[in-house]
Amino acid sequence: MPRTKLKVGDVVEVIHYTPAYYPPGVKDKLGTEALFQAMLGKRYRIAGFDEYGHIELRPTRTDWVWIHAQDLKLISGKSKGRKRLRPRGSKSK
DSSP, rough: OOOOOOOTEEEEOOOOOOOOOTTTTTOTOOOOOHHHHTTTTEEEEEEEEEOOOOEEEEEESEEEEEOOGGGGEEOOOOOOOOOOOOOTTTTOO
Protein backbone atom coordinates (compact mmCIF):
# COMPACT_ATOMS: atom_id res chain seq x y z
CA MET A 1 0.00 0.00 0.00
CA PRO A 2 1.51 3.38 -0.94
CA ARG A 3 2.33 5.87 1.78
CA THR A 4 0.05 8.86 2.05
CA LYS A 5 1.02 12.51 2.24
CA LEU A 6 0.75 12.25 6.03
CA LYS A 7 3.97 12.35 8.05
CA VAL A 8 5.06 11.56 11.59
CA GLY A 9 4.20 14.57 13.75
CA ASP A 10 1.17 15.70 11.71
CA VAL A 11 -2.03 16.36 13.65
CA VAL A 12 -5.05 14.40 12.40
CA GLU A 13 -8.69 14.03 13.41
CA VAL A 14 -10.36 10.62 13.53
CA ILE A 15 -13.44 10.93 11.31
CA HIS A 16 -14.40 7.25 10.86
CA TYR A 17 -13.56 3.74 11.92
CA THR A 18 -14.69 0.35 10.72
CA PRO A 19 -16.18 -1.72 13.54
CA ALA A 20 -14.28 -4.94 14.17
CA TYR A 21 -15.78 -8.30 13.32
CA TYR A 22 -15.66 -10.90 16.06
CA PRO A 23 -16.43 -14.59 15.43
CA PRO A 24 -19.46 -16.04 17.22
CA GLY A 25 -18.75 -16.47 20.92
CA VAL A 26 -15.81 -14.03 20.97
CA LYS A 27 -16.31 -10.84 22.96
CA ASP A 28 -14.35 -7.59 23.02
CA LYS A 29 -12.77 -8.07 26.45
CA LEU A 30 -10.14 -5.37 25.96
CA GLY A 31 -12.55 -2.53 25.14
CA THR A 32 -11.26 -1.99 21.60
CA GLU A 33 -14.64 -0.86 20.23
CA ALA A 34 -15.15 1.58 23.10
CA LEU A 35 -11.66 3.02 22.57
CA PHE A 36 -12.26 3.62 18.85
CA GLN A 37 -15.68 5.16 19.51
CA ALA A 38 -14.12 7.49 22.09
CA MET A 39 -11.49 8.55 19.52
CA LEU A 40 -14.06 9.73 16.95
CA GLY A 41 -13.90 13.49 16.46
CA LYS A 42 -10.71 13.90 18.49
CA ARG A 43 -7.27 15.00 17.33
CA TYR A 44 -4.01 13.13 17.69
CA ARG A 45 -0.40 13.48 16.57
CA ILE A 46 0.86 10.75 14.22
CA ALA A 47 3.42 8.60 16.06
CA GLY A 48 4.44 6.37 13.14
CA PHE A 49 3.51 3.99 10.33
CA ASP A 50 3.56 0.21 10.08
CA GLU A 51 4.75 -1.87 7.13
CA TYR A 52 1.22 -1.93 5.65
CA GLY A 53 0.74 1.86 5.69
CA HIS A 54 -1.50 1.98 8.76
CA ILE A 55 -1.02 5.05 10.91
CA GLU A 56 0.00 4.72 14.54
CA LEU A 57 -1.79 6.95 17.04
CA ARG A 58 -1.44 7.00 20.82
CA PRO A 59 -4.80 7.98 22.30
CA THR A 60 -3.59 7.36 25.87
CA ARG A 61 -0.23 6.77 27.50
CA THR A 62 -0.80 3.02 27.53
CA ASP A 63 -2.72 2.48 24.26
CA TRP A 64 -1.42 2.29 20.69
CA VAL A 65 -3.84 2.21 17.77
CA TRP A 66 -3.19 1.56 14.09
CA ILE A 67 -5.79 3.05 11.74
CA HIS A 68 -6.33 3.49 7.99
CA ALA A 69 -5.42 6.83 6.42
CA GLN A 70 -8.91 7.20 4.90
CA ASP A 71 -10.34 7.25 8.45
CA LEU A 72 -8.40 10.43 9.26
CA LYS A 73 -8.48 14.09 8.27
CA LEU A 74 -5.28 16.15 8.26
CA ILE A 75 -5.62 19.12 10.62
CA SER A 76 -2.10 20.57 10.50
CA GLY A 77 1.27 19.53 9.20
CA LYS A 78 4.28 19.06 11.41
CA SER A 79 5.66 22.34 12.63
CA LYS A 80 9.06 22.98 11.12
CA GLY A 81 9.94 25.43 13.83
CA ARG A 82 11.51 28.84 13.57
CA LYS A 83 14.74 29.26 11.64
CA ARG A 84 17.53 30.87 13.60
CA LEU A 85 19.43 33.54 11.77
CA ARG A 86 22.45 33.37 14.06
CA PRO A 87 23.66 30.92 16.70
CA ARG A 88 22.51 31.37 20.27
CA GLY A 89 24.75 33.53 22.36
CA SER A 90 26.20 35.50 19.45
CA LYS A 91 25.72 39.25 19.57
CA SER A 92 24.49 41.29 16.64
CA LYS A 93 26.85 43.97 15.31
